[in-house]
Each structure stands twice: as structure tokens, then as C-alpha cells.
Amino acid sequence: MYFPKEVMTHHLNVCLEIKNGKPLIIQLQGETLARRACLQLLKHTYELPSVPIGMELPVTYPIEIKNLGITKLKYQIDLRELERLNKNNHDYRVFDIQNPNGELKTGETQHIYTLFKPLEVKNYELDLPIKIEDIEGV
Numbered sequence: 138m139y140f141p142k143e144v145m146t147h148h149l150n151v152c153l154e155i156k157n158g159k160p161l162i163i164q165l166q167g168e169t170l171a172r173r174a175c176l177q178l179l180k181h182t183y184e185l186p187s188v189p190i191g192m193e194l195p196v197t198y199p200i201e202i203k204n205l206g207i208t209k210l211k212y213q214i215d216l217r218e219l220e221r222l223n224k225n226n227h228d229y230r231v232f233d234i235q236n237p238n239g240e241l242k243t244g245e246t247q248h249i250y251t252l253f254k255p256l257e258v259k260n261y262e263l264d265l266p267i268k269i270e271d272i273e274g275v
Contacts, residue, residue: 144169174210174271176241177203188255195233195254202249202267204241209272213238214249214265222263229256232263240272 146168154160179201188196204210214237223230235250255261 173206174208174269175204175206176210176212176267176269177205179203183251185253188253190255190258192254195230195252197235198251198253199248200251201246202241203246204243206271207243209240209242210269211238211240211272213268215268216265218264218266222261226256230254231256231261234265 146166149165151163151165152160153163183198183200185196185198202212214234216234216237219232219234222232230252231254233252235252237249239247241247253261
């Protein structure tokens with residue numbers, strides 16, 4: 138395996154000769170890409186099941202995330218829409234996120250835990266943008 142340390146173009150000449158045949162020179166060329174973080178969500182839309190009104194504790198829903206990138210990544214959920222939704226519901230915490238930021242190693246899977254405690258019988262809709270960035274040096 139080859140693990141390049143810098144972004145550049147690489148060349149490799151390979152000689153292939155089949156028994157009693159002419160040699161064939163194959164020129165391979167590839168380009169090293171910059172380190173990249175890549176976060177995968179199992180689904181992009183989650184439909185939560187109905188929850189009874191007046192429950193003492195909120196229901197917790199895990200959202201699976203996985204780092205498909207080649208570097209460790211850091212994620213942070215933008216909570217402005219969540220805060221706006223809660224404010225528009227009499228400053229009641231209908232939704233909450235237990236772990237709005239964190240880090241994932243390459244290939245690691247984690248869960249974002251969403252707490253849901255409805256105030257009234259209605260459909261709630263919420264978009265949660267997730268910002269990711271590479272963590273260099275790992």
C-alpha cells in the first residue's frame with residue numbers, strides 16, 4: 138500500500154509480457170487528493186413515531202452517522218432552527234440534541250441522540266444542518 142504525504146500527480150510504468158508475446162508497457166497515472174472528511178447519514182429524513190402528550194421524560198431517537206472519509210472529522214449541528222422551533226412553541230423544549238458536536242475517526246459510526254417531547258398534538262418539522270471539518274495530523 139502507498140500512503141502519499143503530499144498532494145501531487147504520481148506516475149508508474151508497468152511492463153506486462155505474456156508468454157511468447159510482445160511486452161506491453163502500461164503507464165499508470167494518478168493524483169493524490171487533499172484530505173477529505175465525509176459524513177454519511179443512514180437517512181436524510183427521519184419520521185418519528187407518534188408520542189403521547191404529557192410524558193415525564195422525552196423519547197430519545199438515535200440518528201446514525203458514519204465517517205466515510207480518509208481523515209478524522211469534527212461535526213457540529215447548527216441548532217438555530219431547533220431553538221427557533223422551541224421558542225415558537227412557548228419556549229418549551231420540544232426537541233433537544235444530547236450531543237450536538239463531536240469527533241469521528243475514519244470508518245467510525247456514532248449516533249446523534251435527538252430528544253422529542255411534544256407539547257401538543259401536531260406535526261413538527263425541523264431541519265438540522267451539520268457542519269463538518271477535517272482534523273489534520275491523524
